[in-house]
Amino acid sequence: MTDPEPGAVVVDGGAGELVVMWAGFPLLGAGLGVGLTAASGWIAGLAWFPFQDAFELLDRWPDRWSYPFGAAVVALAGLALAVVGVRERLRVTVGHRSVRLHRDGHDRDVARVEVAAVFVDGKALVLVDAAGGELAREGSDLNAGRLRAAFTGRGWPWVDQDPHRDAYRRWVPGLPGLPAGADALLRARQRALKDSHDAEVRELHGELARLGVVVRDEGSRQYWRPITPPPPTHPPTPPTPR
Numbered sequence: 001m002t003d004p005e006p007g008a009v010v011v012d013g014g015a016g017e018l019v020v021m022w023a024g025f026p027l028l029g030a031g032l033g034v035g036l037t038a039a040s041g042w043i044a045g046l047a048w049f050p051f052q053d054a055f056e057l058l059d060r061w062p063d064r065w066s067y068p069f070g071a072a073v074v075a076l077a078g079l080a081l082a083v084v085g086v087r088e089r090l091r092v093t094v095g096h097r098s099v100r101l102h103r104d105g106h107d108r109d110v111a112r113v114e115v116a117a118v119f120v121d122g123k124a125l126v127l128v129d130a131a132g133g134e135l136a137r138e139g140s141d142l143n144a145g146r147l148r149a150a151f152t153g154r155g156w157p158w159v160d161q162d163p164h165r166d167a168y169r170r171w172v173p174g175l176p177g178l179p180a181g182a183d184a185l186l187r188a189r190q191r192a193l194k195d196s197h198d199a200e201v202r203e204l205h206g207e208l209a210r211l212g213v214v215v216r217d218e219g220s221r222q223y224w225r226p227i228t229p230p231p232p233t234h235p236p237t238p239p240t241p242r
Contacts, residue, residue: 008095009150011142017089021082029078030071037070090140092125094150099127101138110135118151119159120144121216132164133227134214137205168216168223178224179211186215186222193220 036043040058043049058066093100099115101108116130125147127135151158169175171186178186189204208215212227 005095005097008093010093011146011150012091013089021085025078025082026075030075033071033074034067037067090138094154096154101136117159117163118156119162121162131228134209164225167225171222171224182208182211182213190222
């Protein structure tokens with residue numbers, strides 16, 4: 001991993017986002033835990049509510065034990081959520097020659113010369129090449145205006161919408177026209193989307209790209225388009241000898 005180039009600008013959620021995650025989530029969890037403890041007797045009478053034994057136990061305990069315990073348990077859940085959130089937050093470092101995408105302790109660099117367009121699609125930052133293949137698609141809550149300013153200020157080809165948007169088709173099982181093996185991958189990806197297995201969704205996205213298929217999501221629906229190969233280049237025809 002190399003250092004970011006001089007003059008690069010970083011776009012991320014900032015210190016405020018970290019404060020919300022590390023402090024806000026546990027505090028919110030503690031407050032929720034106190035509320036649930038206060039209502040534990042009522043909740044224990046709801047047959048459909050999960051963890052009935054735990055709420056019955058809280059209801060029997062003295063307040064000096066039950067309230068700290070309830071607050072601590074849900075605060076720990078909030079802390080666990082903060083750990084996941086910090087790992088999944090995206091940091092984008094934009095330079096004149098390359099962009100670095102950092103998530104979950106991993107860096108990925110994309111060279112400027114490879115990129116034909118940069119845009120935001122929903123909540124995803126997308127970089128595509130001249131053939132329409134996706135070099136990167138990273139979901140985040142980063143501000144689109146800040147991303148636009150960072151890229152355009154360093155000469156990147158920012159566009160306001162996906163230049164290939166009209167080429168997408170809704171995927172349904174057994175759809176004709178897909179490359180061999182793509183339908184099975186899209187079926188597996190649909191299951192991963194339904195079960196919120198984000199890592200598997202990203203992995204299958206990459207597998208589809210290797211088959212020449214770009215996929216994007218609208219809710220739980222998948223849309224796909226083929227990657228258009230660049231036109232072949234032919235060497236100049238030598239002059240016919242006379």
